[in-house]
Amino acid sequence: MAHEFDLIARHFSRPVPARFLGVGDDCALLPVDAGRQMAVSTDLLIEGRHFFAGVDPGALGHKALAVNLSDLAAMGAQPLACVLGLALPAVDHDWLGAFADGFYAMADRASCPLVGGDTTRSVSGITLSVTVFGQVDPVRALRRSAAQAGDDIWITGSLGSADIALKLLQQALPFDASLLAATRDALERPEPPLFFAQDLAGVAHAALDISDGLLQDLGHILAASHCGAELDYDSLPVHQALRGLPAAVQEAAVLGGGDVYELCFTAAADRRETVLALARRAGVRATRIGRITQGGDMIVRRADGGVVAVPSGGFDHFG
């Protein structure tokens, strides 16, 4: 059987930039630029809960890092480095190699090298722990509490596809191979808008990433900022694969579907052109979906003035 250190040497020892000291020592040392603070986020991913047993290991490696990078994006932080905890029931070098490939490919694109970790044998199932580190000017960081009445509400990318893929895989929707093919990457290989998010620091006001569902997550901004919101349902960027699905299925996916890992942010109305120019430069779709209001309510309006019923709750971890 492989020893812990052999596992790390074989699969998790790709080169790290020389500015990171201490890699392989008791701690990795991370340089932080003057005037910046370290931004930190951590996630646990459990087989059978956050991902399916038998999921493609490359996709799992990608997503484990991507969902954490999404938290850095939501603060407008620049990724610096990450650490990985990996508990496995047994050593499968093919699986580990594919997992490492997916993880490192995401890390390389994000300039977020893996600088440390912990591997161990689990009693049952796979558990992943990823912690990411970024840096950000604390004055420019995108806080949930910074939305202001009159702000535009924006979202990157499109909505609904990850939720449809999840429901297809859970057999909560009838089997549809072409619909799954069109939506599966959104669920398994999310691509948070990392570079656009850094450009937004100092331009946008509040931001967060959509992990539990648009309405639930936007609710966190409203609660932290003590304000309300009006959303224009017909302006929402519904993923094109959802066309043809029943309206109720679309609405549930778009308003309540989780695992999106796109950015929802607010910005003053006089920054619209700046936001769109930054989005073009980053190759990101940014869509204005509503506005922040002084009241505490969240209202979703159709073009005809009708109000869409808001599904209650989102992803309840202990529900």
Place this chain on the structure above:
Amino acid sequence: MAHEFDLIARHFSRPVPARFLGVGDDCALLPVDAGRQMAVSTDLLIEGRHFFAGVDPGALGHKALAVNLSDLAAMGAQPLACVLGLALPAVDHDWLGAFADGFYAMADRASCPLVGGDTTRSVSGITLSVTVFGQVDPVRALRRSAAQAGDDIWITGSLGSADIALKLLQQALPFDASLLAATRDALERPEPPLFFAQDLAGVAHAALDISDGLLQDLGHILAASHCGAELDYDSLPVHQALRGLPAAVQEAAVLGGGDVYELCFTAAADRRETVLALARRAGVRATRIGRITQGGDMIVRRADGGVVAVPSGGFDHFG
């Protein structure tokens, strides 16, 4: 059933110093002093593997943080903050309250506030993920690769008690209630020498914490520093509870026993008085146990010149 956010609000929302921004946002923001780098370490702890099912939750909370703080100590870093991932099969508020008490008590003593985390339901058993952040002047950080021929080898605290407690609980040693009472705290409530370790930065050369066993861990210093070591067995600070145990049991515990979380470090012979003065000031026992040599071998000598057989290997995570 409790919602993730209720769990956090109820058990993991104790006050955080105002200098930590972003707590409760997508990321926590950590200030790093000018000229320092961020030191990072992460550990996964799995029920049935790293701790017994049914372990006292307060002790578990203590140890989950203490073993990570021990990695900061091994770099001479000052603790700054920590994050916690917690996967539980069910919500038990009594258990969570006791766990949080143990975790926060250790965090308070170490000045290492909990600034973020993730809680989720596990499929089976408890999994903990702790990541700690410290800061250290990179020039003064204690690296495994910094040992020099002629250095004294030192160890803090005493050796052997955690291993004896583990073997008693595993029934690998005959039941002995008084021996277990005398050794159990070493296993379940290790107290890494955090403040002494910070004082050693800039004084000592190489350091690490003893997690897998003295010989195995010292071997990492020797490999990284390209040197050897001679240890004087009779100078080793054997825990007093081990007196009366067969010599072979003592030697296995002292040389090979893991879970020690004391510091092994090297320092030039002309710093002996400085090391002892710092140890006295910190209330830490520091014992000189040997010296670094030019060769690559590790030799353990008795006072009579006899050589103690070195047990091979230590804790093999996938063994």
